[in-house]
Structures are given as C-alpha cells and as structure tokens.
Amino acid sequence: MKITEEMVDYVSILSRLKLPQEEKERMTGELEQILVYMDVLDGLDTSGVEPMSHVFPLKNVLRPDEVVPSGDRAALLANAPVPDEEAFLVPKTVE
C-alpha cells in the first residue's frame, strides 16, 4: 500500500487535523510502513466469515422508561472552555 501526502491531506480533513508540513511528511512515511505491515492479513482467507463486532452474544433488553436525573447543567458547563449560563459558545456558523 503506497501512501501519498495527498492521501494524508484527505484523511486529515476528515479527522479535523491540520498537520504542519514536517509532521505530515513524517506521518506519511510512518503510515505507509504500518499499512504495509497490515497487509499480512491479505494472506488469510476470510471468505464466508461473518465480521464480528462484539465477542459475546449480547441481545437488546427492555426496561421501564423511568425519569431519572441527568447531569446538572451548571456543573457540566463548568468544564467548557467558553460557556454562558446555558450553552457552549462557538464562533458563528451560519450567516
């Protein structure tokens, strides 16, 4: 698997990361090295194998829908970098 800087740019946009040029160059090489190694999986025949997301056979269960207290708003907002009394503040997103 050949990894190019353009591919790293693309996944950086998806990840909301903006790497400085030097870091991008290093990551490109490292990602290629890691992905080349991962190609070892190609040697294993998995045709007909169902992908497994959870190891134990869990199934959905139902419980009564009871109202319980959730987090206290003031306490939760206290951790925000820029809150007001009732919301998280961000730059204007819609003109």
Next chain:
Amino acid sequence: MELWEYTALELGGLIQKGELSPTQAAQAALDRMAAEQDRNNAFVTCLDGEAVLAQAADVEKRLAAGEKLSPLAGVPMALKDNICTKGVRTTCASKILGDFTPPYDATAAEKLKAAGGVLLGKLNMDEFAMGSTSETSYYGPTRNPWDLDHAPGGSSGGAAAAVAAGECWYAIGSDTGGSIRQPASYCGVTGLKPTYGSVSRYGLIAYASSLDQLGPLARSADDCAAVLELMAGRDRRDGTSLDNGWGSLTASLTGDLKGLRVGLPADCFGEGLDEEVRAAVLAAAEVLKARGAVVEEFSFPMMKYVVPTYYIIAAAEAISNLSRFDGVKYGWRAEGYEDLTDLYEKTRTQGFGAEVKRRILLGTFVLSAGYYDAYYKKALQVKALIKGAYDEAFEKYDLLLTPVAPTTAPRLGESLGDPLKMYLSDIYTVPLNLAGLPGLSMPCGFDGQGLPIGAQLIGPALGEAKVLNAAHTFQLDTDYHRQSPARKEAQAK
C-alpha cells in the same frame, strides 16, 4: 517489614483488627509518595495530604460505627488518569484535557469509594492510553522503579510503577491491548485484565470501546481477586457489563491445581522472544506442573495476524471516541481561530500528541471509502477467526500460559522513534482483548540487568477464578511478587 511491603489484603487485615488506623496507612502512603514521585513521576495528580487524610478519617468513622465496608477498607489506592473522579482533575495524560474536572465518578471509582478505598491521586499513562511505555504522556514520562533509566511499560505505566515503588497498595488501570498486563510485567507486579464486560466502563474515558476493560494492579493475585470483587458487576450505565456468576473469587484461591490442563501456544515462544524471558516463563510452567497441572504445547498459528487486526480495530474505534475532543464541551481550546472548522482543527492539532494523531489518521484511513473492506471489515473477520481459535483451545485446556512481552522493560526513548516496532511488542497481549478473555500478568523472574519478567495466564471468558487460583498457587511457591526495587536498593548498599 515496612508497611509498604505488605499486600493490600495484609494491610486491610491490620486495619480490620484495629492494629493500624486508616489515617496511619494514609500517612505512610503520603510519605512514600513524597519520596518517590520526583524520582518516578508515577502520578499526574497527587491529592493534597489533607484531602487524603480526610478520606481516611471518614473511613475510620464508618468502621468505628460498625459498617462492614470491605477487606480493603482504609487501604490507600490510586486510579489511572483516564478514570473519571468527581472533583479531581482527570487528564488522560493529554494537553487537551489538562483542566478537565469530571462532575461525576466512574462506576469503578464509586464502588471502591463505597468499599472504603482511600484515593491518593491519578496515575500517569500514555496519552489517551495510546502507547506501550507511558512516554507519550503530556506530563512527562513515568520511570521504572527497578531502573529509572527504563520505561515502566504502558499505557498504565504510572499504576504499575506506583505499586512497585510502594506508593499505593493497589491501583486501577485500563487495558485495551495489554495496558495493564505489560506494565505489570515490566514493573514486577501482578495485573489482571478481566473478561470484557466484567467491570463497568462507565466513566472510563474511551479509547476502543469493544476492547477497553478496567482491572487491578497489585502485589499479589490475592489482592487482584479482592479488588476485582469490589469493582465488578452489571451496571445499568454500561450496556456491555456482565453478570459474572463468579461467586467469591477470593474463596476460589485454593492452591489446588491437580489435573489443571495448561496449554503453551508454541507460536508464542518462537522468533522475537528474548531468551531470558522464554526461560523464565517455561520455568513458571514447571512450578505449575509441580502442583499437579498438566502442561502441554500446542500450535496457535493465528498469532501472526493479531497485531494488525488489533491496531486496525483499535484505531477505527478511537477516531469515533476522540471526535468529542473539539474544544467546545470540555477541555482545552486553541487560541486565534477564524471560524468553527478552524477552531476544531487548531484545537485538535495542538491539543493531541503525535501518537494520538498517528492513530487518528490510521483509523480514519481504514474506515475511509475504498479502504473499509480491505482493512476494517477484514479485521473484523479475522477477529472472528481469532475468537474461534481460542474457543477451540479452551476445549482442550483450562488455561494458557504465555510471555507477557517479548522483552523486559526498554530504556526510555528507545521505543518512541519506531511506532511499528512498539506495536509489534504488544503481540502476546492484544489477542485477549480481541477475544474478550481474562489475562493475568505475574512476576516470574528477573533478567541479567535485574529487570522483572512476567508470565501471562489466560482463561476462557469469565474464567477469572481459574486464572487467579493458578497465579495464587504460583505465588505460594515463589517470592518474585514479594521483591521490590527499594529492597534491592537497600541490599545493594
């Protein structure tokens, strides 16, 4: 014997008998931390003495009032810094959570508090638990108490170092691919990753949700059993938590291994394994044999696929879990942004360290259009095959025995330059997380430099009683778990 050389259960026993007060135990821990923290940097946050002593006084009051609490009531302990603690800063060893103070306790923290645990502080780790040496911490690396020029392992390196240095009697770590077992091995302590779902993950800051599990690090297997009993169980707030059906784990420590079938996967003893580690682990097998276990080698060819499968799945899950760190709801926000996207990008680029960013890029790549089937879906299929291979092995064996890591603790700085090499060193621990199985790391010797070696016991799902009993029995016949770096230093003088 110094107080810090006791096991957690022994210390708890002194407190139950009234021979030692929780306040005295807490003061002993504080003194030890004052002497050790500057040397090993095991803690990101040390609670101040008054806060620790206040907790001890409270436990003392509850015990005096006749409350039962637990065999570990009044025993000082510490938590890895990815476990939320109400009112106590929880950083995940990241800049991005540098001033995050959770408004609630993780279920595990809440249960230990209710059982009379006295919290000393929050333990250093690799940033977001991503790393195998605890060097990716934004708050500086932890050092291995056995040799301060060596890494303690990771990601729960602070937890292993604090127990080894006698700063706390037990610690709680998290294990996504070996993060409890490998540092336990490097630091000569006992560490248990329980079956996936045994301990609620509520309040554990997530890395890879299908693999993450909390567990104890302590001096002995007995201590691990006692701590796990306090933390485990079904929790309404974690849909994957299990009813374990164990009964009493401490009561299953019988010392009887007659007829126990132990499998040695030949593929875990081949190329890449250090000779001294191999010899020590095989010698551990002999100890189990002498107690009546039947030990046999078998072939486990899936080993060559476990590392790529693990890193694909872990990175893929991580990107989803780490998308919440965006400079809006909690934690650190970059300055000088122009709009919302710029705020996200500047905050995440400057707030995450290199290893975290590497895994985010990797995870995003394996999930991206055109590569999803070749990497992520493929990994989930291989995971099914790995799980199947373990199911088959446990039809023949009660337990498996392997090394924990291919070598002893590396020198600080040695692993950081080569991420792939670091990933490969996780080979013996990651498959258990993929299959959800319990694994315990126990000290089984020392290498020529005097660094500890660990052996890993692996059980079937919810087979904790068997795993812990085998480790307990091993520790009845050996004293590796009783040795400590401070004792070694004292003897050297």
